[in-house]
Amino acid sequence: MTETLAGIAADEGLMQSQFVIEMDRQMRAIDPYGEFDRLSTAELLEPFILTKEKRREIPLVGDPDETVVARIKAYYNAISAMIESECGLMAVPLVHLSHEGFGRVIITVGKLVVLDRSVRDVHRFGFPTLSKMKDEADKVLSVALELIGEHSKVAGL
């Protein structure tokens, strides 16, 4: 773990990207008792990183617990916040999960759906590396911003 952390923390560009800063903020926002205060950003985002080995340890079938669901919400909240700061319009995420861990995630801007995806096996939610996690989020962001640009009238409703 320390090795990965060191690797992550060394990448300054990544650690100062808008996404990582926003993820840090989102994670601290759901920590009412200040348990995360002593954690660095890299340590805070460590649970999002599932290397192949870590993924192998998680059973294929399982119910997501509260902390995983909170992580998923933080992730989509961060993306929504980024959309909002880029286009100036409010982006509203909706994470709809069954207790068995599948469901649908939607982000709306005005009357425009800028993200609509089915999710499953959310108890195994994670990314191979932090940099891949950021790339994923940036991809969602750019698709969303393109949609908003094309259909600005609907996004402004």
Add this chain to the structure above:
Amino acid sequence: MTETLAGIAADEGLMQSQFVIEMDRQMRAIDPYGEFDRLSTAELLEPFILTKEKRREIPLVGDPDETVVARIKAYYNAISAMIESECGLMAVPLVHLSHEGFGRVIITVGKLVVLDRSVRDVHRFGFPTLSKMKDEADKVLSVALELIGEHSKVAGL
């Protein structure tokens, strides 16, 4: 109850409206054991009707049980089915409720949000009369169809 039922059933125009037919279908769809087979449409939709007296009997604060949630889903499914049959595009409802009975209901057509409402106190979900219930649904339907007409490109995405 029988009085209300008789009153409802007497209104043939109402009972043969697209909305009531669709509601009947939706309610029977969630009845895998055929418990509703012996019920008429009016009897089937009776639980949706909350007269002032009935509403007064329900506590102000309460958690919705499964049957209420199923009814709410049936209601928005029926509206979605009507949207679909009118415009020929798939309408997808999403009823997102906390266990405390508040939440958000969304219906999307393509990338267009045709209904987006906050709901609360869903354990008290109901309408004063069946005819008012139909009017409510028709209003949602016409707003949705207008939006789809105005933004057909987004609805077709």
